Amino acid sequence: MAPFRVTLADVARRAGVSRTTASFVLSGRTDMRISPDAQRRVHEAAAELGYRPNQTARSLRTHVTRTIGLISDTIATTQFAGEVIHGALDTALERDYLLLVAETSGDPVAEKKLVDEMLDRQVDAVVYAMMYTKPGHPPGSLSGLPVVVLNGIEESFGGPRILPDELGGGRTAARALVDAGHRDGIYAIGGRHRTPEAPDGVYAGRLRMQGVDEVLADAGTSIAGAYECAWEPEHGYDGMLSLLDDGHRPKALVCLNDRLALGAYQAMQERGLRVPDDVSVVSFDDSDLASWLRPALTSVALPHYELGKTAVATLLDGTSERRLVAVPMPLRSRDSIRMVPATAG
Amino acid sequence: MAPFRVTLADVARRAGVSRTTASFVLSGRTDMRISPDAQRRVHEAAAELGYRPNQTARSLRTHVTRTIGLISDTIATTQFAGEVIHGALDTALERDYLLLVAETSGDPVAEKKLVDEMLDRQVDAVVYAMMYTKPGHPPGSLSGLPVVVLNGIEESFGGPRILPDELGGGRTAARALVDAGHRDGIYAIGGRHRTPEAPDGVYAGRLRMQGVDEVLADAGTSIAGAYECAWEPEHGYDGMLSLLDDGHRPKALVCLNDRLALGAYQAMQERGLRVPDDVSVVSFDDSDLASWLRPALTSVALPHYELGKTAVATLLDGTSERRLVAVPMPLRSRDSIRMVPATAG
DNA sequence: CCGTCTTGCTAAATCGAGTTAGCACGCTAA
DNA sequence: TTAGCGTGCTAACTCGATTTAGCAAGACGG
Structure with a gap:
């Protein structure tokens, strides 16, 4: 069922080095003194075999999954969520992250279950999104994880909040x-x-x-x-x-x-x-x-798309000290406004 | 950063048994002869500590992630995708699955990258969705994984296809x-x-x-x-x-x-x-x-919602031999049709 | 009293990476 | 000659679960 996968051991064998050496070379650690020749052989072997690290194994060791949870109260209504997901995903994918997407439908029981499932899968961070600006904050079980709130106007939440301006x-x-x-x-x-x-x-x-x-x-x-x-x-x-x-x-x-x-x-x-x-x-x-x-x-x-992008960027950059990020709302000019001669004040 | 987590070893220690025994009890294996008393102690310890298995560790061993990839060409446009995701997620969550959601924007390069990222994370199965009925099939790298195509009318694809009727x-x-x-x-x-x-x-x-x-x-x-x-x-x-x-x-x-x-x-x-x-x-x-x-x-x-539900159900049940699943399109009656006296044929 | 079977459990291997500690070799300097 | 050092590499451990193989103690039969 599961497709055959090349492991680090395969690469090491083909390059004629130990798994340790292969790991050092492929993760680019320069502090470990590997000869240029061995480096070349490892890179070649990896390329020839089409090696890609098993993220599950890596995560177990490093506690990093390169996966972000996107929790929203409602996905279906309006195009809001679609564009938010789109923006969030684009930014995530730029950095080799992926998105676990789920919705609570406003139900605390559903929310608990889905937050637990995300924690079980060791998500690195969470975007907690609301479909329109309103109060609301992430459940306590998410404390300890980096979280940004999208569209939340509850100021008691200590982390970054992303809102349209x-x-x-x-x-x-x-x-x-x-x-x-x-x-x-x-x-x-x-x-x-x-x-x-x-x-x-x-x-x-x-x-x-x-x-x-x-x-x-x-x-x-x-x-x-x-x-x-x-x-x-x-x-x-x-x-x-x-x-x-x-x-x-x-x-x-x-x-x-x-x-x-x-x-x-x-x-x-x-x-x-x-x-x-x-x-x-x-x-x-x-x-x-x-x-x-x-x-x-x-x-x-x-600016749905920008909101999604900003939310993920804020999570991944982490350096932003801003507690409140206001995303500009641009004007889309069409045909419903007529120029009128200005009247004197 | 990462919240403290209770491991199986903690549970075993508290119950006064080995990790092996704790694992057998919690995974409900009856073929291993554990005394009722030991079973009770393990269950109690797990409950008291609020133990939840680390899915990453489990996945490494079992090659099962309880995670499904949902790949679509476009998420943003129309409410289509939102409802599809909603339906897919509801069905997934019923069975303790979660959804990795991504979109290709019709770009084969983006598609390759995102499929690779999903494979790296060992998704169990994939819903390959198109936003409207048209030709198109999942990339070859997905062969070897259970895949259903949603809205795809390309008959060359060998797996199940879900379509509106x-x-x-x-x-x-x-x-x-x-x-x-x-x-x-x-x-x-x-x-x-x-x-x-x-x-x-x-x-x-x-x-x-x-x-x-x-x-x-x-x-x-x-x-x-x-x-x-x-x-x-x-x-x-x-x-x-x-x-x-x-x-x-x-x-x-x-x-x-x-x-x-x-x-x-x-x-x-x-x-x-x-x-x-x-x-x-x-x-x-x-x-x-x-x-x-x-x-x-x-x-x-x-029937967007139903399409999403059906896609995931088809993947998880696996027993369905049907290659083509037509989902009914129900009538929503409102006010735009007037009753007229029938004319004689 | 010895061999065999059943019961109830555990030691150890395993998944596929990342990481620590340290070994072997050759060179230099005293 | 021998201690000391840098170079280049690897053995072994770790993450947290699942799973295989097998052990100890008691029951039972002859």
Whole structure:
């Protein structure tokens, strides 16, 4: 069943040296005085036999598996996890690491089991990822192992936390509107997303809105109105209709994510409003949806891939003393914002 | 750095037996005659110390790692991979297996590297997944290991292949329309999706259309027209406009995936056609999009989760002689199909 | 009283690497 | 001639489990 594998002993035999010597040569230890000739013979034998060290055996001795655990609460929903895994894997593979991937589905029992399984396999380090910014911290059994938290906003966790720069993202979104000349009639849909657990609003909502407010203030204006609601398409639809029914006439819309923008598009289409001619729209996340909508949506991207890369890099470099790493959220400009003549302040 | 770990020797010492005896007891070998009293002491010691076997050490001896490699060409795009991983992981974890996840990005060099890394870590088996049904087979270095191919339509591969039952899915879609009373004016958008590589059409396209044709024929009717194109939103948009401009008046639409349906929705909205009052729509994939559209889209689901589960189960059961496993595509009924009075054949 | 069988256990080998301690040889210097 | 030293290499141990081979003590039969 298991394919035949060349061992170090095979290499040593063919090179006419001991296993010890072969090991020294192949692990590049210069402190052990091996003649150039013997080195050459070992390297040749290894190349000819296509030798690759058995990582399991090596791990037993060295306690290093070159394997990182990636634990997330949810893999399935949205493309988030896919891109995070992709980024994490690329960075891991650059350094000959591999990823054990698992998800807890938010279930502590499942989490315990899967953390135990990872510990049994001696993972070197763990990325503990949450699919959106929220409280949460790795279980105690992971203490003693290098861990970074991705998207965790619980400050009690002592290790590095990797987060999207939501504040900067909010600024970027507002700047996109301001740069296009918008000053009046700028509305927000979604807002801070207050929930029973987060009465001040969800982390991303708070910071995005704060960034928007700052930039608008700098431009000598402010939000004309905000519709506070949850962040699914139906709420965007309801929110836009509600604004219009209340007599508001938005000229620009900040949708707190792309799904809300989809809902708002649907509502505007029903009411005969055209994007961007009547209403400019800027949004967040840059999901697939953004490029599918007509007109395509200008959106401030969640840097999933970069988050994954940064998480693994932070683990493997280890030198970073930073406890909080904010990853920039870049603007993806498309067709949903119209240039308008700037109005005098 | 590495957390303190209890070893088998610790357990044996505390139970007052040899490591050999402890090993026999804990691995439940009944052929070795251990007294009930000794068994009890070993179990107690293990429980009290919280002993868990070091899987690395065990693997070195047994050549079994209880770890499965999941290699896919693309993880990021669509939710496909996320759900596949989810299903695969659930089934793996049930049996105390874990998943090493990696993606090739379609790059043979990356693929070689990552396959080598997996082999170095002695994975027990591999799921070789493609994100949509297409040709492709695992590299030769994986021969000698149990491998299943997910979504691969290359028949030359000798092992089990797991595929969505596209033919059945096509039938299901058509039946949804027929059951609602539709007989005339049934159009398809997307069609077989012929490409230079697949002049007869993409695998999914061919089989879905075949299933549709069969059911319509059984109902004494047939497709009124099909717009052949690629499967992105813009093509759905163009396709629908093109049909209307050519004087067609569809009463029902089979969109070969949800993104095409999104495009078709956009076109219909521009032309003042209403779903489902003027046009019923059925689609494939059941992506997030399907539930976001207004009205929500009835769609034949790609069973991603089940595909992942089935792939791992097939690997671990090993007994299945089936070379081809077709996983059913269930209908997700929503609001895009209207009941119409059946016309006499 | 001796040989044989069963019961209940353990010493030692093994997996495939990495690592420590030290040996044999030749050269130099006293 | 012999101690001392550097060079170039290897024997043996280690990691933490599994597994093979076999030992000691008691029971039993003749």
